[in-house]
Amino acid sequence: MGFNNEREKMPLVSVIVPTYNVENYIDECMNSLLNQTYKNIEIVICDDHSTDKTVQALSKYKDSEHITVLTNDQNLRQASTRNKCINACKGDYIAIQDADDISSTDRIEKLIDAFEDGIDFVGSGCFYFNENEGKYKNYVPQKEYPQKRDLLEGIPFVHASIMFKRDSLLKVNGYRDSKHTTRGEDYDLILRLYAKGYKGKNIADLLYGYRVDEKTIARRTFSARVDECFVRYHGFKENKILFPFGWIYVFKPIIAHFYQKLVYRRYYK
Numbered sequence: 001m002g003f004n005n006e007r008e009k010m011p012l013v014s015v016i017v018p019t020y021n022v023e024n025y026i027d028e029c030m031n032s033l034l035n036q037t038y039k040n041i042e043i044v045i046c047d048d049h050s051t052d053k054t055v056q057a058l059s060k061y062k063d064s065e066h067i068t069v070l071t072n073d074q075n076l077r078q079a080s081t082r083n084k085c086i087n088a089c090k091g092d093y094i095a096i097q098d099a100d101d102i103s104s105t106d107r108i109e110k111l112i113d114a115f116e117d118g119i120d121f122v123g124s125g126c127f128y129f130n131e132n133e134g135k136y137k138n139y140v141p142q143k144e145y146p147q148k149r150d151l152l153e154g155i156p157f158v159h160a161s162i163m164f165k166r167d168s169l170l171k172v173n174g175y176r177d178s179k180h181t182t183r184g185e186d187y188d189l190i191l192r193l194y195a196k197g198y199k200g201k202n203i204a205d206l207l208y209g210y211r212v213d214e215k216t217i218a219r220r221t222f223s224a225r226v227d228e229c230f231v232r233y234h235g236f237k238e239n240k241i242l243f244p245f246g247w248i249y250v251f252k253p254i255i256a257h258f259y260q261k262l263v264y265r266r267y268y269k
Contacts, residue, residue, distance in 0.1 A: 014091030015107055018081040019098050020048040023057050023059035025100040025211070030061065032102040032209075038109040044085045045099075046070040048077065054099075065075070072249050079175035086166075086174050095163040102209035110205055111163040116140040120168040120198040124159035124207040125223035131213060141202040148194055152249040157200055158184035161208035168198050185229040191235030225253040 015033055019026060033043055038057045047055050048134070049072045061067045068088055072081060086094060094101065097103060107124070125140040139158065146156035172192045175185045232250045236242040242250075 004056075010038070011093060011112065011113065012091040013038065013041045013048040013093045013109070014089035014166070015043045015095045015097050016082055016085035016089065017043060017045045017097045018048055018078060019045060019050060019058065019099040020053050020075070020081075021052045021054060022049045022099040023050075023053040023191045024058050024260045026054060028047070029097065029099050030100055032105070033097060035105050036103070036108045038112060041066065041108060042089070042091060043067045044070070044088050046072065046081045046085045046088075048072050048081045049075040060206065062166040075121055077177075077182055079177040079181055082185075083174040083177070086162065086169060089166065092166055093163050094169055096160045096164050098160045098210075100211045100213075101160060102211075104205075104207045104209070107109060107161075107207040108163070110207060114201060114203045115165075116201070118199055119201045120193065121157075121162050121200045122203065123159070123162040124203050124205050125199065126158045126161055126208040127206050127212045128212050129211050130211065135209075138206055140204045140206070144202050146200060146202070148241050150235065151194060151239060152246055153189060153242060154252070155187050155190050157190065157202060158208055158210070159190070164202070167266055168193065172196055180230040182227060186229045187228065190236060191239060194236070195238040222254075225256065228253040236243075 017029065022029070022036060030043070033041070033056070043066065045061070045068065047070070048146040055071065056241050057067050062069045068082060070088060072084070093112065095108060111122050111124065123141065125138065128137040128139065128263060129135045141156060141158065143150050143156050150156040172189070174189075175181070176188050176192070177185075181188045193200070229250055232241070236250065
């Protein structure tokens with residue numbers, strides 16, 4: 001009884017998990033969330049019409065009081081699937097989790113503790129891992145309190161590490177579902193939040209595990225990079241940072257595409 005009373009005093013945190021063809025990873029993802037030190041959480045999962053056995057793997061979680069499992073009748077992609085999760089959330093805070101990634105056990109607790117007046121979302125550092133080498137690289141965001149000018153370089157946050165105030169997400173209508181945000185919905189969201197006056201914060205703790213494998217690299221297509229150029233142009237314009245130097249950064253994804261192919265090639269020969 002005492003534990004339940006303490007739980008009720010904590011803000012409810014909703015963790016949204018879109019899934020697509022992750023039958024080999026979903027249990028590891030879920031275990032990292034179910035073992036959080038912060039206990040007042042709900043997990044909202046939406047499967048985006050997987051073609052493998054992901055739906056069957058999720059069936060074991062359907063009877064849990066604090067887990068909601070949704071499914072799409074057709075493949076809607078990341079933006080719409082995340083929005084479907086957001087609409088089903090009950091929490092005051094919404095945390096992101098990709099279904100092939102993992103969270104440290106104290107991730108939710110540390111993100112909640114990092115909120116302060118004037119901050120609408122908090123992200124953290126992360127570590128990269130893969131099946132061949134395990135953890136092989138750490139990343140800590142450079143800016144604790146990113147400003148609009150920092151958006152020119154790229155997202156100054158690890159998107160999947162972020163926890164948002166629910167109201168802030170709803171006031172920008174969540175993720176934008178358009179032909180140019182098939183892969184850039186995360187950058188687009190951050191640009192729109194800043195354009196509306198919302199602010200983010202980074203903490204240096206390595207709380208999020210980001211899996212990098214062949215599928216991750218395959219998603220970084222040239223077409224996706226071109227779409228990011230469109231996202232940058234409209235986002236910079238909305239934030240009034242397009243002129244005079246924003247135009248230079250609009251085309252940065254094209255250069256990054258070829259550079260990243262070279263960097264990651266050595267892991268998958």
